[in-house]
Amino acid sequence: MDQFLLVALNGLTLGSIYFLVASGLTLIFGLMRVITMAHGTSYLLGGYIGYSIARASGNWLLGALGAAVAVGLLGLFIHQVLIRRFQDDDLRVALITLGVSLIGTDLMFAAFGGTATQVPIPAEWQTALTLPSGDRYPAIRLIILVLAVVIGVVMWLVINRTRAGSIVRAGVDDSAMTSATGVNVRVVFAVVFVVGSALAAFAGVVGGSLFPLLPGQDGTYLLFSLVVVIVGGMGSIPGAAIGAALVGLVSQFGLVFAPTYATVLTFALMVFVLAFRPQGILGRAV
Amino acid sequence: MKLRNSRVITAAAIGSVLLLSLAACRGSDTGSEGGGGGEAAGDDTITIGVLATDTGNLAFGMDAAKEAINAVLKAEGDTIGGKKLEFVYEGTDGTSSSAQTKVKKLVENDGVDIVLGPVSGDEGETVTQYALTVPDVTFVNGSASPVSQTLEGATNFFRFHGDSAMWMGGVGDYAYNEKGYKKIYGVAEDYSFPYDNAGGFFSEFCAAGGDLTGFSWVPVGTTDYATIISQIPRDVDAVYVGLGGADAASFLSQAVTNGLTKPLVGGSIAVDPTALGGDANIRDAAIGTITGGPVPGSGYDTPEWNQFLTEIPTPNIFSLLYYNSFKSLYLGLKATDGELGDGQETLRDALKSLDWDSPTGNITLDKNNQGIVDNFITEVQANDDGTLGTVTISEDKGVKQGTTVYDRFESCPS
Numbered sequence: 001m002d003q004f005l006l007v008a009l010n011g012l013t014l015g016s017i018y019f020l021v022a023s024g025l026t027l028i029f030g031l032m033r034v035i036t037m038a039h040g041t042s043y044l045l046g047g048y049i050g051y052s053i054a055r056a057s058g059n060w061l062l063g064a065l066g067a068a069v070a071v072g073l074l075g076l077f078i079h080q081v082l083i084r085r086f087q088d089d090d091l092r093v094a095l096i097t098l099g100v101s102l103i104g105t106d107l108m109f110a111a112f113g114g115t116a117t118q119v120p121i122p123a124e125w126q127t128a129l130t131l132p133s134g135d136r137y138p139a140i141r142l143i144i145l146v147l148a149v150v151i152g153v154v155m156w157l158v159i160n161r162t163r164a165g166s167i168v169r170a171g172v173d174d175s176a177m178t179s180a181t182g183v184n185v186r187v188v189f190a191v192v193f194v195v196g197s198a199l200a201a202f203a204g205v206v207g208g209s210l211f212p213l214l215p216g217q218d219g220t221y222l223l224f225s226l227v228v229v230i231v232g233g234m235g236s237i238p239g240a241a242i243g244a245a246l247v248g249l250v251s252q253f254g255l256v257f258a259p260t261y262a263t264v265l266t267f268a269l270m271v272f273v274l275a276f277r278p279q280g281i282l283g284r285a286v
Numbered sequence: 287m288k289l290r291n292s293r294v295i296t297a298a299a300i301g302s303v304l305l306l307s308l309a310a311c312r313g314s315d316t317g318s319e320g321g322g323g324g325e326a327a328g329d330d331t332i333t334i335g336v337l338a339t340d341t342g343n344l345a346f347g348m349d350a351a352k353e354a355i356n357a358v359l360k361a362e363g364d365t366i367g368g369k370k371l372e373f374v375y376e377g378t379d380g381t382s383s384s385a386q387t388k389v390k391k392l393v394e395n396d397g398v399d400i401v402l403g404p405v406s407g408d409e410g411e412t413v414t415q416y417a418l419t420v421p422d423v424t425f426v427n428g429s430a431s432p433v434s435q436t437l438e439g440a441t442n443f444f445r446f447h448g449d450s451a452m453w454m455g456g457v458g459d460y461a462y463n464e465k466g467y468k469k470i471y472g473v474a475e476d477y478s479f480p481y482d483n484a485g486g487f488f489s490e491f492c493a494a495g496g497d498l499t500g501f502s503w504v505p506v507g508t509t510d511y512a513t514i515i516s517q518i519p520r521d522v523d524a525v526y527v528g529l530g531g532a533d534a535a536s537f538l539s540q541a542v543t544n545g546l547t548k549p550l551v552g553g554s555i556a557v558d559p560t561a562l563g564g565d566a567n568i569r570d571a572a573i574g575t576i577t578g579g580p581v582p583g584s585g586y587d588t589p590e591w592n593q594f595l596t597e598i599p600t601p602n603i604f605s606l607l608y609y610n611s612f613k614s615l616y617l618g619l620k621a622t623d624g625e626l627g628d629g630q631e632t633l634r635d636a637l638k639s640l641d642w643d644s645p646t647g648n649i650t651l652d653k654n655n656q657g658i659v660d661n662f663i664t665e666v667q668a669n670d671d672g673t674l675g676t677v678t679i680s681e682d683k684g685v686k687q688g689t690t691v692y693d694r695f696e697s698c699p700s
Contacts, residue, residue, distance in 0.1 A: 114348060
């Protein structure tokens, strides 16, 4: 296949993982405006839990579900016990979740060590599929791409086309007024936080199936998902998808044309977008 | 409510900056063992500051360093000439900046007598530069292996293992003459250690008649190699993989999923036991990979090596090098009966004249305080129990350091 298309496909599949991580953050940070610095911790912890379950049971799906449930519950704890009282105090919430992430980093290092691990995937996923062009491409990357598209579409439909979604949006825009209409905003926010954390954990299992899990990735993925959410526009699912695709494409084409600067280019993208469109590509104007 | 956007972004930005800076400082409270921290060492203690990686693609370095030090202490005891050895451990992320922060903390805040470390190449260059500024502290390298470290003229700096160019000695000839590889494409991380490691290999491979068709230098910590693998020309005979730790594990597993069928030549840490013992399926890519380095494979049988394996049953390159480095320091201290001497000259003279049989052969120092050591060419094979391991192809005794320092190159180094 044309080298260009292959690199583009690599970029999109890498972007799929960024999107899965960032989709949780776009709910918590983008929509609810709760700044969580523990999102990368949810990613890495989810990956480690998924790794442990999948290794013990031999079932990848069980690992992914187990990780989502466990980290979702942890998210519930963080939201209800640690940050709910201070939800309107942005800096305090940022500091509390920062503390959670630092503690989490050391606990995970103690529990899982510094050696890289990878979530075991079913052998039938570890093959190459033949693309319409006749080229072979790793099945796992295509599966992840499809997964990301499905999750993205479902999230968009739920938020924009269902009653539950409109309650969330109303709660974010004016929580007092929404409460007055009889909606328990506290529960709504808790649910969104749990779903966001669970998505990060799920992303950790997916990401940990393609790439290694190791200390330091909590920070890396937090940064990437912040870049994705900010580039795409806060709170916008299609925005996060575009942001993730851009970040994935820039880093892959960067590896081809300027490998030394591949990492820098990703952040240059954010600087560029913020300079011309401070609200992000699909963000609402401030 | 929309007005909150800017405040939210400000808080997120502050949070991110804090996270990054705190993550950089994270190790400072993780590993302080022993009471030497924060106070100048008394007459009855010798404080050793240990630098090792605990974050990033070489995050297992700290565990390896501790395992090595504890093995020596367990066998030899932690008191020399009535002085107790105390340790302050500092974790780094493998970068120059983190090594610089931590080594300064060890020397200037903790007041350590001796620094042991660091793990990674760029860190090593930084620590050597720093050593030049604090002549009263003795530095014993951990496992960092850029050629330049012992050519800087730091008389208080000692390296009891080979540099990364030495490690690939003999592999280039072997690849060309025995394996019959004529054209090779290179993939390596973009920092000092892989430059010298690849330089050592390709200078010999090209001199034998081989050709380097191109090179992808990737950032450390790159996890997605799909695009890099697709860049490898179809007409090469083999691929040189100068990656380490998690990066190497990523490459090997993706070489399998992306259907890369070329044989591999590994840099010295690409097919370390850590990469081979991981959970990812790297079998098809790893088997048959040849490499050179300080760690022998199976078939190496000396009393010292066998004794070492009873102390550290599954060594990796870092636990072996930290063991040899710390044991050298220990023997030096023992020779002076724990006496450091004026400006630590007594200890340094003892270290210079060391001559001992390490688990991997005899170690002495040249005039630059650089080790003259044995080196091994190994090949990855499947063990009888289905795991992957390395087998020793050849052993080179008394390897001495060259003087060529390599930088990034895309074709045969001149």
